[in-house]
Every structure is written in structure tokens, then in C-alpha cells.
Amino acid sequence: MNPLKLVFKELFYRKVSSLIILVTVIAAGTVSVAVYTLSKASENETRKIMREQGLNLYIFPKGTNLIDFYSVNNTSTFPEHYIDTLAESKTFDAVRHLTGILQLKYPNWVDPNGSKHQIVVMGYKDEAMQRFLSKQETMGFDVEKGTVHIGALLSVNIPEGENFTIAGTDGKQYEFKVAKRLEEGKGMLDQGVAFNLTDLQQVLDMKGQINKIEALGCVCHDGRIKNARGQLQDIFSDLEVTEVSSIANARENQRLMMNKYGSFIIPFVLIVSLLISGLLFYSNVNSRKYEIGILKAMGKSKSYILFMILFKAFVIGLLGSLAGFFAGSFIAEYFGKEIFRFTAMSIKPLWSLLGYSVFIFPILWMLASWVPALLATQIDAAKTLSKE
């Protein structure tokens, strides 16, 4: 008789005990999947908030006074190729989305009506791809050459369809197509114009120069700013990092806390469930001692008996992992939407977790049944079956 059939028939015969073991697997699976999915959602939420806020680390020439930087025109600059060096560095990994910027006040811009205004001009270099880090979606401005993005306040003065004109340091008039009219709330850019870096360098006759690198600090356990500062100092001692502190910090702390709790809750629930299951398997073996005794008397080998118990654990582990995955994903989706505002719509089952679950849980539950299975092989058939 096929031992698989024996396992399934026993499983259905002892419905209650099988069901209790299954419930422990489902509980462990549900908690693990839900907590992991929510911690991923929390991570995404933090990232999204940080992205919403824009790049949060600024790299300036050392000694730059930030008050001066925003109010005067002659801030120190540094070579544009620094950014390429950082992007090529193996050790500079505490920040992402490196964007080289040349940002200056432009005091006498003349609008199409002939009025003069002080505006901010910003030249954006395309975001640098860090060679030794995974590829990411770009965050900074991507301004094509020959075009500009104009700030909300400025766009009031430039009618639709008209080009943006600005006088260069060389006295020439430069004309750019308005590719985008930015919405309000872009900070300095509300009263400014975003150029492609090369275009602005030409207008201002500052070829190869930038005065700021904007970047996004990594989400690190040991503090992004400290890391970023150390790494930058090792490469360019004439630059320094300033962090734009924000609620992203609080969010990041929340995420780190979630990870911390997750790394405690998941193992705790798993261990408790495995211990309960181990005891239930032991009780199952005890209630089957006559059956195991008779199988031994029939000449069934120890491996046959071991297989019977372990395969049962495998089946329960497999079924429990599937149910636990879907239950955990549902719970994460249901409650996650309440908790994580920004990423609510993107909280979806992590399908890669299904693969891990169906692989790990049957193995864990086979391990939980291992000692009871070994005890089953040691059952003394003579003592069990004998009345004397």
C-alpha cells in the first residue's frame, strides 16, 4: 500500500489534531507574512515620503555659508566631474540619486512685458548612475537641452507658447523652449527656472562648474548623515554634507522600529508555533503507538515510519504556508491601507514570499516533528502489542 495514502488517510482520520497543527502553521505563516509585508510597506512609505520631499542631502564646497548660498551670487563652485568620481566610487554608497546643480540668483531678468525681476536659475545635470549600486528610478529634474522648466510664480509672466529668454554673461540673448510649467510648492523654484546644466553653464559662462550636489540619504541603521559625511571626506575633503532634516527622519525611525519589531515578532511566533506543533506531533505519535507497533511487527522499516510522520508534517506545513501566505497578505493589505497612506494602493501580496513560505514552512514543520518521528521509530512493538 502506498505510504502516501496512509498519511492522507491518517490526516483525515485524526481531523482535530491535524487541524490544530494546521492552525499553528497558518498562524505562524499569517503573522510572518503580514509583518514582513507591512515592514516592506513601511519601507516603501518612508522612501516615498523622502522622495516626495525631494533630495534631502546637499553637498557643498566646504565652508559654504547656507545663508549666503541662497542670498548671494558668488558662492564657491567645484568641478562638475566630482560627481562622476563619486558615482564611480565603490565606497560612496550612503547616498543615492546624485544630481549636480549650479544654482545662482539672477538679478535682472527681463520678462516679456519688459519688467525686471530677481529670479533663481538652476542648472541640472542628469542624475548620475552609481556604478556599484543597483539601478533606480531617477528623482531629480530631467531637463532636456534647449528647454527649461519654469516655476509657478514666473510662469505667470510668460504667456503659453512663448519661449523663455535670458541674457547671457557674454551679452547675448539665449532662448529656450518652455517644456514644463511647474506647479506651486517647489520652494526656490517657484520663482526660478530649471535649465539643463550645460545650457546654464553656457549662459553664465561657468563651463564645468557646479556649486551643489543634491542627493537622497540612504536608509541606514547607523545614521545616513554620519555615513555620508565619512564617505565623502575620504574622497573629497573640500566638500561637506548638509542634511535637510525632515519628517522623513521620523518616518525612517518608524520604519526601523517596524523592522526591529518584525525581527522579534516573526521568530517568536515561529518558535512558539513550532513548539506547540512539536508537542502535538508527540501526542499524535503516542496515540498511534499500537498502529506503529503493528507496522513494525509487519516488518515495516524505521525509514517507513519516519516517512509517515515527516511527510504528514510536510503536508501540513505546505497547506499551512499557502493559507498563511494568503491570510497574511490579506491582513497586511487590509490594515496596511489604514496605516500607510502614501503606499496604500501599492500594498500587494509579495509573491516572492509565497515561494519562500512554501519552501521554508514544510521544512520547519518537518523539523518540529523530527523528535516525535524518531521516538516513533523507537517504539517497542513487543511491549506495545503484548498484553502480558
Place this chain on the structure above:
Amino acid sequence: MLKINNVSKIYLKGKDKFTALQDVSLEVEKSDFLAVVGPSGSGKSTLLHLVGGLIQPDSGQVLFRGNDVYKMNSKEANRYRTKNVGFVFQQFHLIPYLTVYENIKIAETESERKNGKIEALLEKCALLPLKNKYPSELSVGEKQRTAFVRAIISEPEILLADEPTGNLDPENSKILMTLIKEFNEDGGTVLLVSHEPETTNYATKIITLRSGKRV
């Protein structure tokens, strides 16, 4: 065919020693029907389990066709129990979640598997209409007959019966003993442990044990 040489078995119960068998020897030929009788605790079942390869003796030998059963490796010992020995117990020990047919099928070896063999034996034992019933749906007589068919399905040379009629009424006892006798008459060897005189009447040889010794 079966030779038991000076076997002894002592059980430890806490600090106390209990001598189940002491220097017991006997010889069983093919087609013998040997009844082992004696009072409760005399070592009858221990002797049966020793022959069945289930209990390692403390001393002595159990030889089957000249081979010491307790010097076999685990594979050979399993094979010995599967092919050469069939057990019938007083408590039936049927697997509760298997049908009558499946309880027998599980004991069937690959090599002895023949189409319709189980059905033929079930028919002979008046169990065929019950083949799809579970043990809980059977009477005690039907349960014991199922256990008997399970014991002989692999055509063992020796049938070891430990108080097989202990739970049966006289009518069912008679039916079972007739079936065991038929197995014996067909060339099978039977070792029967019993304290009921009616069942020992079927035996061709009787030995008596008292306090673990043959008397």
C-alpha cells in the same frame, strides 16, 4: 525449521528484575502446531515475540533455518518479519482509518502480490461483503478474522498467535481456530499462546511455561 536455544530474557521494572524467560529451548518443525500454555506472566508472549524478532534475548539464540534472527541486520530482520512471520494478537491492532481491505493490503509484500488474492481470503473468512468497512464498523469476530487474513496475506511460514481468541465468544473462537488449523494443514507452522483448553486442542504439540521456565 525454528530452533530456540537457551534463551533468557529479564525485564527491569525500576530496580526490580523480572525474569520473563530462563534458559528456554525448543524446536519447531515445519507444519507443527505448537501451543504454548501457562499462567499469566509465565513468559508465553515474550517467547512469541522472541520468535517474531521483536525482542532481543539477553542470552541464547533464535535460529530460523539455521540463521540467528538477532544477528540479522535491520534490513534482513524486517524482511524476516515481512516474509516469514505473521502475527495475530488478542487486541487485533487493526489500523482504525483503513478499511478491512486496506488493513490487509498494507501487510502484503510486493513479491507476494497476486490479483484477487485478498478477495479470495476475505471470501474464505466471510469478510468479502465487509471489505470496505472500517474496524469501528466490525464485530470483534470480524476484526479478529481481518487480523488473521492480514497475518497470512504474505504467506508466512510461521503464524504467531498471541491469545487470538481472548476477546472472542465461543462461536467466533471456533471459526478463527478452524481458519488457523486450515493454515496449518496447508503447510503453515503455528505457534499459539493460549490459556484456553479448547484452543490448545487444535495443537499437535504443547509446551508449558511457568515463571519463565519450560516445565
